[in-house]
Amino acid sequence: MNIEKIVDILIDAEENQKxxxxxxSHEPELNHENAYDIQxxxxxxxLAKGHRxxxxxxxxxxxxxxxxxxxxxxxxxxxxxxxxxxxxGAISMKGLIHPKVESEIAFIFKTDLSGNDxxxxxxxxxxxxxxxxxxxxxxxxxxxxxxxxxxIADNCSSSRYIIGERKYGVKNLPYDKLKVTLSINGEIxxxxxxxxxxxxxFNSVKELAKMLSRRNLAIPKGTIILTGGITKAFIxxxxxxxxxxxxxxxxxxxxxxx
Ligand code: OOG
Ligand code: MG
Numbered sequence: 550m551n552i553e554k555i556v557d558i559l560i561d562a563e564e565n566q567k568x569x570x571x572x573x574s575h576e577p578e579l580n581h582e583n584a585y586d587i588q589x590x591x592x593x594x595x596l597a598k599g600h601r602x603x604x605x606x607x608x609x610x611x612x613x614x615x616x617x618x619x620x621x622x623x624x625x626x627x628x629x630x631x632x633x634x635x636x637x638g639a640i641s642m643k644g645l646i647h648p649k650v651e652s653e654i655a656f657i658f659k660t661d662l663s664g665n666d667x668x669x670x671x672x673x674x675x676x677x678x679x680x681x682x683x684x685x686x687x688x689x690x691x692x693x694x695x696x697x698x699x700x701i702a703d704n705c706s707s708s709r710y711i712i713g714e715r716k717y718g719v720k721n722l723p724y725d726k727l728k729v730t731l732s733i734n735g736e737i738x739x740x741x742x743x744x745x746x747x748x749x750x751f752n753s754v755k756e757l758a759k760m761l762s763r764r765n766l767a768i769p770k771g772t773i774i775l776t777g778g779i780t781k782a783f784i785x786x787x788x789x790x791x792x793x794x795x796x797x798x799x800x801x802x803x804x805x806x807x
Pocket of ligand 2: 606607608651653684686775777778
């Protein structure tokens with residue numbers, strides 16, 4: 550298996566909005582571990598192109614998403630500066646293939662977090678702020694048709710994320726109980742609770758720290774950490790206006806242009 554070639558195909562697909570077929574159908578060697586080697590190489594290449602890492606994301610942490618995608622293991626991906634969109638901003642369809650939107654709770658930490666067995670207390674201690682976020686996933690694979698190693702290699706379908714206002718003084722919010730709604734063009738398309746994320750969004754942080762520690766890495770302080778979709782993901786198109794409300798955290802919205 551040629552990791553370098555796979556990385557180049559994935560980056561070209563993203564940059565030129567090409568749909569590709571999944572690697573697992575012709576690369577029998579592709580597995581969970583070397584898929585992360587591919588993702589980390591892809592990250593290196595993007596850094597070399599001048600992009601900057603702004604955060605990390607967890608994916609497939611909710612039953613709604615696991616069921617929608619047919620995969621039952623959480624995974625992580627990297628977020629870059631060019632993916633970030635401010636609240637009330639616009640997203641152009643031009644840079645995207647077949648984008649979908651989902652609602653998420655995100656955190657920013659004051660210190661790096663690492664370890665196989667983080668406690669709630671350690672997470673709360675490190676917590677700086679919480680942010681209502683929408684993620685745009687845009688798998689480079691045809692019809693979002695992938696296996697776990699494929700989607701890991703593809704940086705977990707990361708494409709854009711829209712950040713609401715950072716909320717401070719949030720250490721003891723009941724994140725599992727927060728109500729979340731996702732509306733498209735004024736109509737609620739899905740609702741959920743923070744508990745959709747592995748029972749509690751902190752569990753997603755623990756899982757991320759655990760997965761990163763296998764590579765001697767930590768959750769970086771000061772960057773945004775998306776804990777995973779609470780709602781299912783919905784297709785967006787030009788002209789759409791999309792809104793997420795998260796109880797106690799606030800609202801975040803964006804529009805879609807050609
Ligand atoms: C994979 C990314 C999943 C989430 O929050 O569950 C994800 C995909 O659905 O394409 O971002
Ligand atoms: Mg997501």
